Amino acid sequence: MDPLLLETLISSAGADVPVPPIARRPAHLVGNTPVLWIDEPFAPQGRGFHAKLEGANPGGIKDRPGLHMIREARRRGELVPGAPIIESSSGTLGLGLALAGLTYGHPVTVVTDPGMEPSMVRLLTALGAHVDQVVAPHPDGGWQRTRRERVAELLVRTPDAYCPDQYHNPDNTAAYRPLAAELLSQLGRVDVLVAAVGTGGHSAGIAAGLRERCPELRLIGVDAVGSTIFGQPAAPRLMRGLGSSIHPSNVDYEAFSEVHWVAPAEAVWACRRLARRHYASGGWSVGAVALVAGWTARSCPAGTRIAAVFPDGPHRYLETVYNDAWCREHGLLGHAPPPEPDEIAEPDECVVTGWTRCSRVRDPLGRAAAKAGAR
Numbered sequence: 001m002d003p004l005l006l007e008t009l010i011s012s013a014g015a016d017v018p019v020p021p022i023a024r025r026p027a028h029l030v031g032n033t034p035v036l037w038i039d040e041p042f043a044p045q046g047r048g049f050h051a052k053l054e055g056a057n058p059g060g061i062k063d064r065p066g067l068h069m070i071r072e073a074r075r076r077g078e079l080v081p082g083a084p085i086i087e088s089s090s091g092t093l094g095l096g097l098a099l100a101g102l103t104y105g106h107p108v109t110v111v112t113d114p115g116m117e118p119s120m121v122r123l124l125t126a127l128g129a130h131v132d133q134v135v136a137p138h139p140d141g142g143w144q145r146t147r148r149e150r151v152a153e154l155l156v157r158t159p160d161a162y163c164p165d166q167y168h169n170p171d172n173t174a175a176y177r178p179l180a181a182e183l184l185s186q187l188g189r190v191d192v193l194v195a196a197v198g199t200g201g202h203s204a205g206i207a208a209g210l211r212e213r214c215p216e217l218r219l220i221g222v223d224a225v226g227s228t229i230f231g232q233p234a235a236p237r238l239m240r241g242l243g244s245s246i247h248p249s250n251v252d253y254e255a256f257s258e259v260h261w262v263a264p265a266e267a268v269w270a271c272r273r274l275a276r277r278h279y280a281s282g283g284w285s286v287g288a289v290a291l292v293a294g295w296t297a298r299s300c301p302a303g304t305r306i307a308a309v310f311p312d313g314p315h316r317y318l319e320t321v322y323n324d325a326w327c328r329e330h331g332l333l334g335h336a337p338p339p340e341p342d343e344i345a346e347p348d349e350c351v352v353t354g355w356t357r358c359s360r361v362r363d364p365l366g367r368a369a370a371k372a373g374a375r
């Protein structure tokens with residue numbers, strides 16, 4: 001196929017383009033994901049939320065930024081044809097980059113840590129990516145810092161290699177504009193968006209897109225206990241996908257009305273309830289988002305239109321979230337979350353260990369204030 005036509009077809013995946021009945025390329029299957037109504041047991045019947053099922057993409061939510069970041073890097077000439085792509089990922093972006101590598105013809109190396117599920121290592125390898133696992137966490141910056149240092153080391157050693165740097169690359173955020181357009185065409189309007197935060201890409205990109213049509217939108221961020229993103233101290237984390245031990249600049253702190261931290265046992269409870277009651281479920285971020293979106297539905301006036309992003313499906317978590325023996329070993333079973341989160345007035349007021357909310361959101365590194373001062 002003509003390469004220009006191919007690029008146009010791939011970049012047009014989104015709200016206005018129906019999925020073609022026969023996809024000629026796997027990248028054409030990305031986008032236009034379905035929405036499922038979720039109420040009980042998270043909220044009373046008729047008072048629920050709309051879950052955007054990003055697990056319906058071939059790899060998951062990160063197929064969108066995987067393709068978009070690579071397409072843009074090629075367009076700018078930062079990534080030359082056939083050159084290697086090297087990136088740090090806990091898995092989902094690895095799948096998106098494997099898809100981008102296949103689509104555009106680049107070898108892909110995914111740098112990760114021993115917490116990556118063996119099934120994910122095997123899947124990435126089967127899809128043609130090389131998986132490079134670091135062995136020890138950095139004493140201050142945790143696994144993410146070690147992974148990023150390993151990426152830097154590989155980039156020096158590999159001629160022409162390109163790192164999309166999902167934590168700080170604005171193309172990661174921009175990749176979610178089509179998702180916002182899809183939600184608007186599916187729901188008409190959105191009053192509240194509930195989204196997990198890891199690199200900050202999808203919360204920032206979807207909220208920016210929605211606010212063009214729904215300026216009063218409230219954005220609720222969902223983070224993991226032990227994550228540093230919103231100003232808590234770093235602690236070991238079982239939950240993957242959401243949360244971080246660094247401060248990604250893609251997090252749009254000013255866009256959030258509030259943040260919730262969720263603990264692993266609470267996410268496990270929510271994932272398992274989702275699976276039983278609604279068939280659609282997922283992993284740590286899906287469970288945490290469902291818990292917070294259910295509370296939002298219970299707390300907001302009836303008729304509030306709530307969208308919650310479910311970044312992936314359950315299969316990757318069969319040996320963790322859905323494995324009784326693994327969950328028992330980690331003390332994660334039999335802890336139903338409280339009906340209401342704890343509340344703190346400042347994000348660093350105390351160390352949170354269970355579901356907690358805070359309506360003061362600010363960049364712990366003060367970058368927004370520094371930017372405003374410079375203007």
Ligand SMILES: Cc1ncc(COP(=O)(O)O)c(C=O)c1O
Pocket residue numbers: 090091092093196197198199200201202203240241242243283285286311312
């Ligand atoms: C499963 C899952 N959920 C949530 C997130 C967080 O998304 P974002 O990086 O866009 O903040 C990620 C990021 O890797 C993820 O893999």
